[in-house]
Amino acid sequence: MISFGPVPSRRLGKSLGVNNIPGEKKCTYSCIYCQVGVTKHYLSARESFYDPSVIFNEVNHHLEKLSVNDKPDYLTFVANGEPTLDINLGKSIIELKKLNIPIAVITNASLLYDPQVCSDLMQADWISVKIDTGSESIWKKLNRPLHNISFEAYLKGLDVFSKSFKGFLASETMLVRGVNDSTEDLNETTELIQSVAPSTAYISIPTRPPALSSVEPPSETVINEAYQIFSEKGIKCKLILGFEGTDTGFTGNAIDDIINICTVHPIREDTMLELLKKNNTDVFVLESLLFDGKIKKVSYNSKLFYIRQFRDDYFSKKK
Structure with missing residues (x-):
């Protein structure tokens, strides 16, 4: 299934997810904190996954099944991997705009050096780009990019796109303890964000089960330091630290709702119970999905989550 939710978003309100990458995760990165898990299918060349009409029809049908209270604030491309790998992304955005709901895309920004990717994203209303660090060595350690994607190309893409995009541009920085959270690291990151001017x-910090079980959020002191450094440099910043809440949309088909959301968005136990209700x-229904191996239960920071069963158990051992 392509669409899911809507799910509560700390940035976008009620967000109806659009997963334009089918099957197992396909990405240019394999971020150590990724909630979808380790990347087994690295890609950098764009491919055709769904015809834009298929995406439009499914999203439209999904919207028709929602209650008035569940109508989304945004249709958000948040894929099982990197959404800009979809060569039809721009056409799909244009199709979905017929529904008169703002379009958001959450991208890791690794392909912005490609003029066609930039052109596709220009069709959206709201874009979030990943800027976890201003250091190439940390970028390689934290985001673990495909070998043929260079840090220089990533920086150039950010620069070109940020100067051209006319919609709402946001950046997101995920802080991981001991990786990109030192004062020096934060200052380097801030310099890059200043140049992008979101x-x-x-x-943000990891709040859901990460790809590597060794990943931990930084201390409260470090989080405050990051906020102060960003603010002192004149950057308007917000912290994304807490739980989004349990107000998840539903279509009346519990199995589809659970699987579609779990594919890209681990569901916390209290949210799952509310969704069943x-x-x-x-x-x-939940027990059946667990028994059939379609989803699995994992623990992170003393909370239970349900995730799509696509991958090996990265949570039972250190990597």
Whole structure:
């Protein structure tokens, strides 16, 4: 399934997700903190995954099944991997604009050096670009890019796109303890963000099960330091630290809702119970999905989450 939610978003309100990358995760990166897991299918060449009409029809049908209270604030391309790998992304955005709902795309920005990728993203209303560091060595350690993507190309793409995009541009920086959270690291990151000049720079920490179990959020002291450094440089920043809430949209089909959301967005236990309640079903559905191996239960920071069963168990051992 292509669409899911809407799910509560700390940036976008109610966000109806659009997963334009089918099957297992396909990405240019394999970030150590990624909630979708380690990348097994690295890609940098764009491919055709879905015809734009297929995406439009599914999203439109999904919207028709939602209650009035669940109508989304944004249609958000947040894929099982990197959404700009989809060569039809621009055409899909144009199609979805017919629904008169703002379009958002969350990208790791690794392909912005490609003029066609930039052209596709120009069709959107709201773009978030990943800027975790201003250091090439940390970028390689934290984001683990495909070998043929250079830091220089990444920086050039950010520069060109940020100067051309007319919509709302946001950046997101994920802080990981001991990797990109020193004072020196934060100052380097801030310099890069200053050059991109986003409308808002979001500072986030891992709150869902990461690809590598060794990943931990920084201390509260470091988070505050990051906020102060960003602010002192004149960057409008916001912290994304907490739980989004349990107000997840539903279509009436509990199995589809659970699988579609879990594919790109681990569901916390309390949110899962609320979703079952909204769909007028019980935990038997959840237990069946667990038994069939379609989803699995994992723990992170003393909280239980349900994720799509696509990958090996990266949470039972250190990497």
